[in-house]
Amino acid sequence: MLVGFHIMSDVMEKIVSLCKRRGFIFQSSEIYGGLGSVWDYGPLGAELKRNLKQAWWRSYVHERDDIEGLDAAILMHPNVWMASGHVTSFEDTLVDCKACKKRFKVEHVVGKKCPECGGELTQGRQFNLMLKTHLGPIEDEGSLSYLRPETAQGIFVNFQNVVNSMRRKIPFGIAQIGKSFRNEVTTGNLTFRSREFEQMEIEYFVKPCTDEEWYEKWVEDRFNWYIKFAMTRENLRKRQHKEEELAHYAKACTDIEYKFPFGWSELEGIANRTDFDLKQHMRLSGKDLQYFDEESKDKYIPYVIEPSGGIDRSALAFIVDSYNEEEVKGEKRVSLRLHKNLAPIKTAVLPLLRNRPEIVKMAKDIAADLKSKFKVMYDDTASIGRLYRRQDEIGTPYCITVDVNSLSDKKVTVRDRNSMKQDRIGATKIMEYLDEKFK
Amino acid sequence: MLVGFHIMSDVMEKIVSLCKRRGFIFQSSEIYGGLGSVWDYGPLGAELKRNLKQAWWRSYVHERDDIEGLDAAILMHPNVWMASGHVTSFEDTLVDCKACKKRFKVEHVVGKKCPECGGELTQGRQFNLMLKTHLGPIEDEGSLSYLRPETAQGIFVNFQNVVNSMRRKIPFGIAQIGKSFRNEVTTGNLTFRSREFEQMEIEYFVKPCTDEEWYEKWVEDRFNWYIKFAMTRENLRKRQHKEEELAHYAKACTDIEYKFPFGWSELEGIANRTDFDLKQHMRLSGKDLQYFDEESKDKYIPYVIEPSGGIDRSALAFIVDSYNEEEVKGEKRVSLRLHKNLAPIKTAVLPLLRNRPEIVKMAKDIAADLKSKFKVMYDDTASIGRLYRRQDEIGTPYCITVDVNSLSDKKVTVRDRNSMKQDRIGATKIMEYLDEKFK
Numbered sequence: 001m002l003v004g005f006h007i008m009s010d011v012m013e014k015i016v017s018l019c020k021r022r023g024f025i026f027q028s029s030e031i032y033g034g035l036g037s038v039w040d041y042g043p044l045g046a047e048l049k050r051n052l053k054q055a056w057w058r059s060y061v062h063e064r065d066d067i068e069g070l071d072a073a074i075l076m077h078p079n080v081w082m083a084s085g086h087v088t089s090f091e092d093t094l095v096d097c098k099a100c101k102k103r104f105k106v107e108h109v110v111g112k113k114c115p116e117c118g119g120e121l122t123q124g125r126q127f128n129l130m131l132k133t134h135l136g137p138i139e140d141e142g143s144l145s146y147l148r149p150e151t152a153q154g155i156f157v158n159f160q161n162v163v164n165s166m167r168r169k170i171p172f173g174i175a176q177i178g179k180s181f182r183n184e185v186t187t188g189n190l191t192f193r194s195r196e197f198e199q200m201e202i203e204y205f206v207k208p209c210t211d212e213e214w215y216e217k218w219v220e221d222r223f224n225w226y227i228k229f230a231m232t233r234e235n236l237r238k239r240q241h242k243e244e245e246l247a248h249y250a251k252a253c254t255d256i257e258y259k260f261p262f263g264w265s266e267l268e269g270i271a272n273r274t275d276f277d278l279k280q281h282m283r284l285s286g287k288d289l290q291y292f293d294e295e296s297k298d299k300y301i302p303y304v305i306e307p308s309g310g311i312d313r314s315a316l317a318f319i320v321d322s323y324n325e326e327e328v329k330g331e332k333r334v335s336l337r338l339h340k341n342l343a344p345i346k347t348a349v350l351p352l353l354r355n356r357p358e359i360v361k362m363a364k365d366i367a368a369d370l371k372s373k374f375k376v377m378y379d380d381t382a383s384i385g386r387l388y389r390r391q392d393e394i395g396t397p398y399c400i401t402v403d404v405n406s407l408s409d410k411k412v413t414v415r416d417r418n419s420m421k422q423d424r425i426g427a428t429k430i431m432e433y434l435d436e437k438f439k
Numbered sequence: 440m441l442v443g444f445h446i447m448s449d450v451m452e453k454i455v456s457l458c459k460r461r462g463f464i465f466q467s468s469e470i471y472g473g474l475g476s477v478w479d480y481g482p483l484g485a486e487l488k489r490n491l492k493q494a495w496w497r498s499y500v501h502e503r504d505d506i507e508g509l510d511a512a513i514l515m516h517p518n519v520w521m522a523s524g525h526v527t528s529f530e531d532t533l534v535d536c537k538a539c540k541k542r543f544k545v546e547h548v549v550g551k552k553c554p555e556c557g558g559e560l561t562q563g564r565q566f567n568l569m570l571k572t573h574l575g576p577i578e579d580e581g582s583l584s585y586l587r588p589e590t591a592q593g594i595f596v597n598f599q600n601v602v603n604s605m606r607r608k609i610p611f612g613i614a615q616i617g618k619s620f621r622n623e624v625t626t627g628n629l630t631f632r633s634r635e636f637e638q639m640e641i642e643y644f645v646k647p648c649t650d651e652e653w654y655e656k657w658v659e660d661r662f663n664w665y666i667k668f669a670m671t672r673e674n675l676r677k678r679q680h681k682e683e684e685l686a687h688y689a690k691a692c693t694d695i696e697y698k699f700p701f702g703w704s705e706l707e708g709i710a711n712r713t714d715f716d717l718k719q720h721m722r723l724s725g726k727d728l729q730y731f732d733e734e735s736k737d738k739y740i741p742y743v744i745e746p747s748g749g750i751d752r753s754a755l756a757f758i759v760d761s762y763n764e765e766e767v768k769g770e771k772r773v774s775l776r777l778h779k780n781l782a783p784i785k786t787a788v789l790p791l792l793r794n795r796p797e798i799v800k801m802a803k804d805i806a807a808d809l810k811s812k813f814k815v816m817y818d819d820t821a822s823i824g825r826l827y828r829r830q831d832e833i834g835t836p837y838c839i840t841v842d843v844n845s846l847s848d849k850k851v852t853v854r855d856r857n858s859m860k861q862d863r864i865g866a867t868k869i870m871e872y873l874d875e876k877f878k
Contacts, residue, residue, distance in 0.1 A: 023507075023604030029516030031596050031724040035584075036574065040597055041510035043605055043613075049510060050496075057489075063810050065817060068462075071480035071488060073635045074618065077468030094576060103576070133570045133586065135475065135622060135634060137533060137542070145474075147572065147586075157470050158479055165462030166482055167820060174482075179513065179618070183574060195574060196512045285470040371502050378504060381606060 009261035015320060016190055018334075022394050024048065024319070024344075025191060037184060037195045039312070044394055047344035047375060049198075049315050053177050055229060055341055056200045056309075060175045067173040067202065068166050072154025074179055075135070080153050081146050083280040085248055086130055090149060092185055093124040105185055131181045131195075147181035152306060154178070155203040156277045160289055170291055170302055171214065173204035177311070189262050191312040198311040203304050205291070208275065211251075211303035215272045219254045222270055222307045226256065226314075230339035231321050235259040236267075249276040256309075258317040267317055268309035275301040318342060322395065328420070336395030337418055340438055345396045346374040347434060350387045352403040354380040363402040366412065366427060374434060392417055398437065400430065448700035454759060455629055457773075461833050463487065463758070463783075464630060476623060476634045478751070483833055486783035486814060488637070488754050492616050494668060494780055495639045495748075499614045506612040506641065507605050511593025513618055514574070519592050520585050522719040524687055525569055529588060531624055532563040544624055570620045570634075586620035591745060593617070594642040595716045599728055609730055609741055610653065612643035616750070628701050630751040637750040642743050644730070647714065650690075650742035654711045658693045661709055661746045665695065665753075669778035670760050674698040675706075688715040695748075697756040706756055707748035714740040757781055761834060767859070775834030776857055779877055784835045785813040786873060789826045791842040793819040802841040805851065805869060813873060831856055837876065839869065 019025040023042035027034040041049055061069040081087045093106040099119025106124045109115055131147040134140075148154065155174045162174055177200045184195050191197075206214045219238060227233050241253040253271040257264045278301050282289045290299050322337040340346070347370060351363040360380060367378040377396070379387050384401060391399050401413040406427065414423045414433065425433050458464040462481035466473040480488055500508040520526045532545040538558025545563045548554055570586040573579075587593065594613045601613055616639045623634050630636075645653045658677060666672050680692040692710040696703045717740050721728045729738045761776040779785070786809060790802040799819060806817040816835070818826050823840060830838050840852040845866065853862045853872065864872050 020600075021604060023601065026597055026600045028512045028514065029519055029596055030600065031720060031726045031728075032516040032518045035512075035514060035516045038512045038514045040512055040593060042597070042600060043507040043509060046508040046510040050508075062814050065806070065810070065815075068482040069485040069489075070482060071485040073467045073474075073477045073479055075467065075474060075477045075620075075635050077471040077474045079471045080468055127576045131572045131574070133572045135570070137566045137622070137624065154479060157468055158465055158481070161459075161465045161469065161481060162462065165460060181514075183576070185576065196514050281470060287470045289470075367504070371504070375501050376504075 011261040011320070011323065012189070015323060018323075018393065019045070019190070019319070024394075037188070037193065039191050039194055044344040045315070048318070048338075048342060049311060051342045051344070052311060052315055052318070053198075053200065056225075057175070057177065059225060060173070060202060066171065067175050067204075068162055068168065070155055070158060070162065070174050070176045071178065072151065072158060072176065074148050074181075075133075075145055076148055076153060076157070078144055078146060079284055080157060080281075081130065081149075083284040084153050084156075084277060085280070086146075086149055087128070089248055090129050091126045092129060094127050094185065095121040095124050097121055103185070127183075127185065129182045129184065131183050149182050150180050150308070151176045151178045151199045151201045152203060152273075152308065153277070155201070156281055156304075159203075159205070159278060160287075163291065170293065171204065171206045171210070173202045175200075175202045177201075189260070189265075191316050192260070192262075192265065194312060197313075199308060200311055200314075201306065201308045203273075203306050205302040205304055207293075208300060208303045211272055211274070211305065214305045215252060215270065218305050218307050219256075219270045222268055222309070223256055226258075226267070226317075229318070229342060230337070231258070231318065235321055237264065239264075247271070249273050258313075258321070260317065260320060265313070266310075267314055268307060270305065270307045273304040273306050275303055277304065278302065333389065333392060335392035335417060338395040338397075340397045343395045343397050344375065345377045345391070345394060346438065347398045347400055348377045348379060348387070348391045348396050349400045349402070350378075350384060350391075351380050352384050352401055356404070358407055359402050359404070362406060362427070363400075366400060366402065366430060370431065370434070373431065374438070388415065398434065450700040450759070450762070451628070454700075454762060457762075457832065458484070458629070458758070463833075476627070476632065478630050478633055483783040484754070487757070487777075487781060488750060490781045490783070491750060491754055491757070492637075492639065495664075496614070496616065498664060499612070499641060505610065506614050506643075507601055507607065509594055509597060509601065509613050509615045510617065511590065511597060511615065513587050513620075514572075514584055515587055515592065515596070517583055517585060518723055519596060519720075520569065520588075522723040523592050523595075523716060524719070525585075525588055526567070528687055529568050530565045531568060533566050533624065534560040534563050536560055542624070566622075566624070568621045568623070570622050588621050589619050589747070590615045590617045590638045590640045591642060591712075591747065592716070594640070595720055595743075598642075598644070598717060599726075602730065609732065610643065610645045610649070612641045614639075614641045616640075628699070628704075630755050631699070631701075631704065633751060636752075638747060639750055639753075640745065640747045642712075642745050644741040644743055646732075647739060647742045650711055650713070650744065653744045654691060654709065657744050657746050658695075658709045661707055661748070662695055665697075665706070665756075668757070668781060669776070670697070670757065674760055676703065678703075686710065688712050697752075697760070699756065699759060704752070705749075706753055707746060709744065709746045712743040712745050714742055716743065717741065772828065772831060774831035774856055777834035777836075779836045782834045782836050783814065784816045784830070784833060785877065786837045786839055787816045787818060787826070787830045787835050788839045788841070789817075789823060789830075790819050791823050791840055795843070797846055798841050798843070801845060801866070802839075805839060805841065805866060809870065809873070812870065813877070827854065837873065 024045035026040045028038035029035045060067045097114035097119045100117040134143040136143045239255045251272040255266045256268045278289045324335045349367040351359045370376045399415045463484035465479045467477035468474045499506045536553035536558045539556040573582040575582045678694045690711040694705045695707045717728045763774045788806040790798045809815045838854045
């Protein structure tokens with residue numbers, strides 16, 4: 001048994017419960033007792049994550065003209081991980097208690113006695129964090145393969161393919177979203193540290209002498225991106241790595257941290273990886289990965305600035321940050337004040353009276369119409385007050401209510417999630433109204 | 440050495456070359472000699488795949504109101520694969536040649552002699568197609584885990600979580616897009632059969648007596664979906680499985696096949712999985728996974744209709760199907776006539792003269808403006824004829840050209856990929872024009 005250090009505050013407990021109850025996050029294989037530190041996204045979590053990935057991809061791959069997208073496989077040639085240093089250096093040191101048999105990361109114990117029972121600890125032993133598998137029918141050294149522990153290497157090994165196929169000139173970046181795997185020993189805090197997780201990474205290739213300038217730019221850019229999508233500035237900070245905590249490939253690194261209920265924790269790291277990775281791949285593959293600058297006639301290995309964000313922990317941070325409790329008319333109202341672009345459901349259509357067929361029909365017609373453009377939910381299984389609360393809790397920015405008057409004046413009520421203010425809008429104008437709101 | 444049966448026609452060779460040269464598909468870890476049957480998507484392939492997934496998700500999760508989305512992890516509890524039958528039945532039988540040591544799938548050899556050298560073959564031995572890994576620090580039975588060979592089981596084990604969190608009533612479906620892994624022995628034909636691949640699967644839960652009717656509906660629905668996105672009807676067919684080829688869980692199955700240059704091959708299978716999976720999970724987990732029908736007061740295990748498509752092979756089929764060669768003014772013109780929604784680049788902005796700063800500026804301004812809504816490419820690195828050919832080859836539906844006259848009349852030329860017809864449009868009206876085209 002391995003002991004983690006879970007600090008679960010009150011808020012986290014509420015969020016874990018909301019996530020499960022409302023279909024954001026389920027424990028993987030829950031009916032079999034769960035699989036440690038692996039999570040499934042339910043219908044609303046899947047939409048939130050999709051929206052987050054979409055927002056990132058649009059911000060970098062579509063709206064900028066200096067970044068190309070890539071979608072490399074999880075499985076890669078094992079030499080990739082020799083070159084990157086992961087085979088030799090991507091390790092934790094573990095110790096076991098000889099008495100109670102519990103296992104700890106060496107940096108979590110002080111002295112040589114078990115923090116649980118006071119027993120004697122074994123010598124530390126190295127434990128590589130990459131998940132292994134075997135390709136082909138025989139399980140031997142020759143078939144050994146790894147599940148990638150970072151998406152970055154898929155970008156490095158394709159650097160020249162992208163330069164050539166897209167006629168790219170430096171500076172430019174390659175962006176990728178995808179799953180990575182780490183055999184984490186200490187896990188916990190819902191999806192914050194999982195064995196299977198999704199990354200959004202950019203490797204931005206620059207001329208060697210310009211790396212520090214680009215590094216600063218990327219730290220600013222990424223910090224502001226979270227704020228653009230409505231994360232509270234006061235809950236975000238930049239933390240520069242000290243010399244001794246820098247990874248083997250990095251010249252500098254700044255973490256963007258979020259103030260979770262369990263403490264300030266990393267959402268993203270922006271690293272100056274220098275020319276370490278391309279140089280290593282050149283060495284081990286024997287291929288020339290230098291870039292030829294046609295204007296200056298220079299040939300060089302570019303430096304790389306890497307903004308590397310975790311999608312699961314960002315999604316969690318957006319949920320935590322938007323979670324809001326207030327008292328409204330003597331009752332507690334819970335709302336997720338998610339940015340409109342991130343909200344899983346864009347609008348809910350609610351009939352005020354579910355036993356009036358004309359009202360139900362009008363509501364269903366509106367919902368059917370809006371579906372061509374927005375993710376819509378139709379709900380008639382409770383009273384209107386309760387229906388509003390349900391939508392507030394999952395972050396739906398606008399609720400559209402069809403009432404008795406709607407039948408005669410052909411207007412509906414649109415309620416704003418945050419202010420709870422209501423607008424009365426012509427039923428035929430709803431699409432236009434929402435288009436404007438989501439612009 | 441394992442022998443595959445690759446039939447590469449002329450067309451496939453051209454497509455393999457186009458995919459590599461223009462940034463659709465690269466061999467994984469190519470600088471290290473490649474990793475067998477694993478592929479990376481370059482900038483244009485990543486966009487195409489994104490568009491394909493987006494189209495499917497929108498069609499089913501957003502535009503219908505009877506389907507919920509899900510995003511379950513690749514790693515699952517090993518009992519899941521005991522229940523599903525994959526641990527015991529997901530196997531190939533392999534034989535080796537005692538003389539030349541080559542390995543074959545037993546169904547690919549006739550008699551007991553090696554098809555390559557005539558040597559004697561070994562007895563057949565079973566080979567499970569699931570990729571294994573170990574979670575946690577010790578590699579033993581207790582830590583054994585698998586990379587999922589299908590996304591379907593993530594849906595089954597979450598069936599009750601979705602019913603409860605989303606208040607769903609039968610009939611309804613759960614849709615999922617995600618990676619799966621199979622330790623394929625015979626591979627080949629570019630991305631058609633890969634060890635790592637992406638699936639788009641729906642498990643549609645119905646009342647037991649209605650399964651055959653829903654099965655027919657889904658076969659039609661999915662067949663028509665490919666045609667909706669411009670796949671040629673004549674290159675598609677349905678093939679019903681014979682009794683003896685049905686999987687252990689299926690009562691009926693129809694494949695949707697595409698006429699690839701290497702022969703008719705499966706894009707998708709629509710299976711009637713009955714109540715097999717839920718029943719198995721009930722048995723092994725001890726959890727009650729029955730559905731309670733509040734109206735009829737019935738309690739039952741739903742039947743499941745599964746439309747299960749391969750994204751990589753669909754993407755390949757869309758490329759193959761849209762590939763077009765014709766002679767235009769004595770020159771060969773290659774175009775990918777992809778559906779507008781699937782095309783990686785929606786519009787290219789091209790200055791007619793790259794040495795005229797005003798023209799370049801106007802073109803860049805238009806591109807910058809369109810980027811907020813469309814995936815745009817700006818290119819000024821060749822003559823206009825060549826720039827058009829480049830865009831045709833990657834399937835860009837519209838090219839916008841800025842010429843000398845544009846400076847005075849503030850109009851640009853929009854060229855249609857398929858017809859090559861040109862419209863002269865006011866520069867300020869371009870967004871509106873494209874909005875209409877992509878509606």
